[in-house]
Amino acid sequence: MTRQKPRMQYFTRALNEALRDVMRADERVIVMGEDVDRSVSGATRGLIEEFGAARLRNTPISEATMAGAAVGAAMTGLRPVVDLMYGSFLYLAMDQVLNQAARWRYMSGGRAELPIVYMAQLGPSSSAAAQHSEAPHAMMMHGAGIKVVVPSTPADAKGLMTAAVRDPNPVVFFRDAALGGTRGPVPEESFEIPLGVADVKRAGDDVTVVAIASTVQAALAAAEQAAQDGGCSVEVIDPRTLVPLDLDAILASVARTGRLVVCDNGRRTAGAAAEIVSRVVEAAWDALRCAPAIVACPDVPMPFSPPLERALLVDAERVGAAIRQVAAAPTASVRPAEARR
Amino acid sequence: MDLNRAPTDDLAALRRMLLVRAFEERLAELSKQQLLPGFVHLSIGQEAVAVGACGSLAASDRITSTHRGHGHALAKGCEPGPMFAELMGREGGYCRGRGGSMHLLSLEHGVLGTNGIVGGGIPIAVGSALTSAVMGDGGVTIAFFGDGAANEGVLSESLNMAAIWRLPVVFVCENNGFAEWSATDELTAGRIVDRGTPFGVPSTRVDGNDLRAVQDVVGGACERARGGDGPSLVEAVTYRTHGHLIGEEAFTSPYRTDDEVAAWRERDPIALFAAQLVAAGQMGDATLGELRAEVEAELDSALAWAQASPLPDPDEAELGVLVEGVA
Numbered sequence: 001m002t003r004q005k006p007r008m009q010y011f012t013r014a015l016n017e018a019l020r021d022v023m024r025a026d027e028r029v030i031v032m033g034e035d036v037d038r039s040v041s042g043a044t045r046g047l048i049e050e051f052g053a054a055r056l057r058n059t060p061i062s063e064a065t066m067a068g069a070a071v072g073a074a075m076t077g078l079r080p081v082v083d084l085m086y087g088s089f090l091y092l093a094m095d096q097v098l099n100q101a102a103r104w105r106y107m108s109g110g111r112a113e114l115p116i117v118y119m120a121q122l123g124p125s126s127s128a129a130a131q132h133s134e135a136p137h138a139m140m141m142h143g144a145g146i147k148v149v150v151p152s153t154p155a156d157a158k159g160l161m162t163a164a165v166r167d168p169n170p171v172v173f174f175r176d177a178a179l180g181g182t183r184g185p186v187p188e189e190s191f192e193i194p195l196g197v198a199d200v201k202r203a204g205d206d207v208t209v210v211a212i213a214s215t216v217q218a219a220l221a222a223a224e225q226a227a228q229d230g231g232c233s234v235e236v237i238d239p240r241t242l243v244p245l246d247l248d249a250i251l252a253s254v255a256r257t258g259r260l261v262v263c264d265n266g267r268r269t270a271g272a273a274a275e276i277v278s279r280v281v282e283a284a285w286d287a288l289r290c291a292p293a294i295v296a297c298p299d300v301p302m303p304f305s306p307p308l309e310r311a312l313l314v315d316a317e318r319v320g321a322a323i324r325q326v327a328a329a330p331t332a333s334v335r336p337a338e339a340r341r
Numbered sequence: 342m343d344l345n346r347a348p349t350d351d352l353a354a355l356r357r358m359l360l361v362r363a364f365e366e367r368l369a370e371l372s373k374q375q376l377l378p379g380f381v382h383l384s385i386g387q388e389a390v391a392v393g394a395c396g397s398l399a400a401s402d403r404i405t406s407t408h409r410g411h412g413h414a415l416a417k418g419c420e421p422g423p424m425f426a427e428l429m430g431r432e433g434g435y436c437r438g439r440g441g442s443m444h445l446l447s448l449e450h451g452v453l454g455t456n457g458i459v460g461g462g463i464p465i466a467v468g469s470a471l472t473s474a475v476m477g478d479g480g481v482t483i484a485f486f487g488d489g490a491a492n493e494g495v496l497s498e499s500l501n502m503a504a505i506w507r508l509p510v511v512f513v514c515e516n517n518g519f520a521e522w523s524a525t526d527e528l529t530a531g532r533i534v535d536r537g538t539p540f541g542v543p544s545t546r547v548d549g550n551d552l553r554a555v556q557d558v559v560g561g562a563c564e565r566a567r568g569g570d571g572p573s574l575v576e577a578v579t580y581r582t583h584g585h586l587i588g589e590e591a592f593t594s595p596y597r598t599d600d601e602v603a604a605w606r607e608r609d610p611i612a613l614f615a616a617q618l619v620a621a622g623q624m625g626d627a628t629l630g631e632l633r634a635e636v637e638a639e640l641d642s643a644l645a646w647a648q649a650s651p652l653p654d655p656d657e658a659e660l661g662v663l664v665e666g667v668a
Contacts, residue, residue, distance in 0.1 A: 030475060060505065062498035065464040069502065072468025072482075075453050076403065078475060080468070088425040099458050100465065108454075109437030145662050168664040278455045320637055 006185030012099055013153035014186045015175065018161035019044060019081065022188040025052050026079065029165055032057035032066055033083030043119065044083060067093035070116045071100045079165060081307050087174065088134040093118075095329040100109065102145030103168040116170040117161070122150065122213055123265045124302050124309055125177035129223040133302035133309075135266040137212075140172045141242050141275065147195055148242040152216035154184040159193030166280075167195060176265070178214035196244035200253075204235035207323050208253040208260050210276055211236055211260075214294070215263035221316035221325055232327050242272055250276065258289035259326040263314050268296040278283040291328035293322040352632070354396055354552060358388040358408035358611050359411040359629075359636045364421055365583070367640055368411070368428065372587045378430050378646030379441050384412040386550075386582035390515050391416040393555025394483055394575075397563040401453035403482045404470045405462030408443045409515075409581070410455030413485050417543055418450045425647035429566055433650030439661070453482075460486060463512070467499045470510035470572075481509045481566045483559070489520030491533045500540045500574065509566035511559060512574045515549060517581040522589070522596045537574035548611040549577030553617065580605040589638070 009017070031044055031051075037058050039045040043084040048056045059066045063084060071078040084090055090097060097118060104112045124133030140148045147169055151157040157175070162172040193261045201216055204222050211219035216238045225236035235253050239246055254260050260280055273294045282294065295318050303309055372381055384391065391412035393405065397418065405638060406408040406413040414424060419435065427434025428442050443457035453469055456462040466484030473480040490496060491514055503510050514533050518525055524647045537544035543565070547558045555577055562573035585593075615629045 030471075057471075057506070060498070060501055062502060064495050065467060065498035065502050068461070068495065068499075069468035069471055071476075072405070072453060072465035073471045075448065075465070076469045078468075078472050095458055095461060096464060100461055102457075103444070104454065105447065106662050107436060107440040107662060109434070109444040110664075111436060111448060112446055113664060131479040131582040147663070154467025205644070 007188055008183050009154050009186035011154040011157050011179045011182050011184070014158040015043040015161055017186070018190070019165070020047060020050065022162055022165040025046065025057065025190070026282050028062050028077060028336055029079045029081065030057060030073070031081045031083065032059050032070070034061055034085060036083050040085070041083070041121070041180065043175065049335045054097045062258050063089050063092035064072045065193070067118065068096035069101060070118070071096060071104065071114060074114045075104070075112050075118045079115045081117040081119060082163060082217070084118055086132045086134070087120045087122050087136050088131050090118070090120055090136050090172070091134070097146070097172070098143045106334065107144055107167065111337060114170045115168050117164045118170070119173045119175065122174035122176045123178065124313070126181075127204065127304050127309060128177070128302070129304040130236045130301035135297070137172070137242055138266050138270060138272045138275065143269070145170070147244065149173045149195060149240070150176070150213040150242055151240060152179065152201070152211070152213050153337050154182065156185045156193060156199065156238070158186055159191050160195065160240060160337070162190060163192040163195050166192065171195070174213065176213040179230060180212050193240070195241045196246055198246035198249035199233065199236050199237045201238045202236040204233040204236065204257070207235070207327050208250070208257045208258055209234055209236045209261070209262040209323065210250055210261060211238060211321065212242070212247055212272055213246070213265065215265055215314045215319070218314050218316045219263055222319035225316065225320055226323050226327070234323055245276070245279070247279055247283065248278060254280055254284050254286045258287055259329070260292040261295060261319065261322045261326055262286065262292065262326055263295045263319055265297055265314050267299050268294060269299050271296055289331045290326055293326050295319050295322045343382055351623055352628070354392050355611070355618065355629075356632045356636065357392045357411035357416055358614065359632055360421065360639070361388045361391060361415050361434070362416060363609060363636050363640055364411060364424070367644060369583070369587060371434070376430055381428070381442055381587040383407050383583040383587065384581065384587065385577045386605060386610070387429045387515055387517060388412055388612065389450045389552040390513065390549045390577040390579055391556055393552045394485070394513050394559040396556050397560040398451070398481060398483065401451065402480050403453055403483070403573070404485060405453045405469070406485045407453040407462065407487055407490070408455065408457055410445065410485070411442065414445055414452050414455065415449070416445065417452050419447050419452060421643035422646040425644050426650045430652065431647060431648060431649055431650040432653055438653050446530070448556065453580070456536040460487065460495045463490065463495050463499045466510050467503050467508060470503065470508035471506070474506065474510050479567060481596065481657050482513070483511045483513050485513050485515060487520070488514060488516040488518070488525040488529065488533060492520070492529060493535060496536065500537060500542055503572040504540045507569065507571035510572045511562040511566055512572060513559060514574070516576055516578050519581065519585065519596070521585050522593050534574065534576035541576050542572050544574040544576070546576045546578065549579030550608050550613060552610060552614045582606060594639070619668040
């Protein structure tokens with residue numbers, strides 16, 4: 001995807017382009033969800049004009065049934081994309097997503113394929129408050145049998161959505177609410193980014209920051225600040241998908257830096273950041289020079305009032321503090337026999 | 342509606358009901374011998390609903406089923422050998438032993454799964470019918486569900502969605518009188534058949550122990566679906582003579598009277614239909630016994646085949662979660 005003159009495109013428009021392109025290329029792809037014809041998010045805008053009401057299905061407010069209809073449609077030859085709008089609404093569809101979509105491949109002994117994309121917003125959009133702000137990506141990671149995509153840039157969103165729709169497995173594709181209006185270089189042509197390949201968003205040698213979805217922006221800002229302040233060289237890794245997780249890319253970075261910060265706007269307990277830290281500690285204990293740090297949301301429902309909402313979310317300041325903490329930490333002394341650095 | 346079915350079709354339907362009955366009876370025996378892992382829900386007494394409804398379907402049509410789904414799968418054309426193997430957790434099963442009784446799927450027979458979640462298959466049937474609508478394949482999907490599932494929200498959602506999109510799906514409720522161990526009447530307001538009415542979905546209540554009646558009502562609903570006129574709801578009133586699951590006596594106190602069970606056994610769907618065929622001169626007095634012997638012989642070889650099928654290799658327990666494995 002190298003281009004001479006990168007075209008700038010909005011995140012949501014990039015998703016829209018991906019859906020348009022996969023629908024043009026494959027008549028089995030259908031889109032359903034509430035108001036997908038006029039598209040509140042913008043991701044499905046304009047598709048009704050090109051593809052008609054047979055393939056662009058405006059659904060009643062029936063999350064469980066649209067999620068389950070996707071299972072039946074996928075088993076019988078369609079490739080449904082379901083716009084569930086908000087991550088919080090996944091909870092209404094949970095039986096069909098985790099008991100059905102994520103189960104039938106395994107339960108059928110490999111006889112069924114479930115090419116489904118469940119698209120949902122991740123995290124809060126300006127005071128949407130506790131019932132429209134959930135970030136249930138870690139819950140989906142725990143589900144087994146469903147892939148989890150968390151893009152951080154418009155180009156990644158386009159390439160990953162294209163791959164997600166073509167994937168033979170169920171996929172939950174999260175649109176981070178903070179990214180919808182962001183812009184970035186996006187190739188005009190259709191392209192795929194394989195699920196399960198992390199991207200180094202900034203190279204560095206001293207500290208590894210693994211950042212999920214919109215926290216990549218905060219991590220990049222914090223990394224820049226760290227470089228200016230004290231010459232600390234921070235590597236920012238965007239896993240892009242949490243299932244599959246490109247653990248090798250993270251371990252390769254930690255092997256060089258020995259210092260790890262993981263950022264996520266999901267809640268901390270049993271969260272995506274906790275899982276990544278656990279995997280690294282298990283696989284690369286010897287490479288770590290100090291305890292990893294997690295920058296995540298506290299275990300609190302998302303508040304309504306703007307200053308309270310801001311207080312919970314990961315920002316560059318909190319990521320910067322974590323970077324300084326691990327950068328300043330002395331090499332772990334609890335394992336003197338292994339203190340070979 | 343084809344009211345003049347060929348005699349061979351009637352005999353085939355009778356034989357299929359006998360196969361379902363004998364299959365379930367074998368399961369009861371196997372369970373006593375502790376050869377069946379997990380929960381086993383028998384459909385003895387409900388054969389006319391499964392066979393009558395599936396009699397209106399072509400091989401390419403599809404069904405979704407329930408936790409009490411062996412009869413539906415057999416009625417839709419699944420073979421007893423791979424079904425036994427699946428229920429015994431063996432590689433020769435339709436799902437290589439990964440699914441079992443409540444998660445038995447065979448796409449080649451149009452069986453989109455029995456289902457361990459009450460009501461779980463209903464939206465899946467809507468999706469299957471959506472495929473037919475989008476692809477224009479002329480197919481019909483039957484969503485089998487029980488009276489317990491009538492109180493799951495997805496039934497209302499699915500009736501609505503299927504109605505607004507005029508999808509070719511027939512919702513067939515097997516009302517066997519009990520949701521687990523509680524009487525349906527105590528848990529269910531109004532009549533299940535009336536639940537289609539607010540959605541404008543034609544709804545019919547039928548004697549689920551009368552094969553002919555089920556065939557006629559579901560057959561009409563399938564024709565309507567194929568003609569592009571949308572979904573229908575059928576409430577088939579029947580009875581599960583063997584209770585909710587095998588071994589329930591160990592943990593439930595009696596919840597129905599012997600008289601009630603005996604009364605329903607008097608209305609056994611197989612005996613009723615056999616008597617109709619004898620009365621109509623379509624078969625002789627000896628035919629039922631001959632068919633039963635045929636079916637038992639078929640099950641003997643099916644069971645032997647299943648028992649010869651290997652158990653899965655424990656090293657493969659983590660394989661197959663996703664297509665091409667988890668990266």
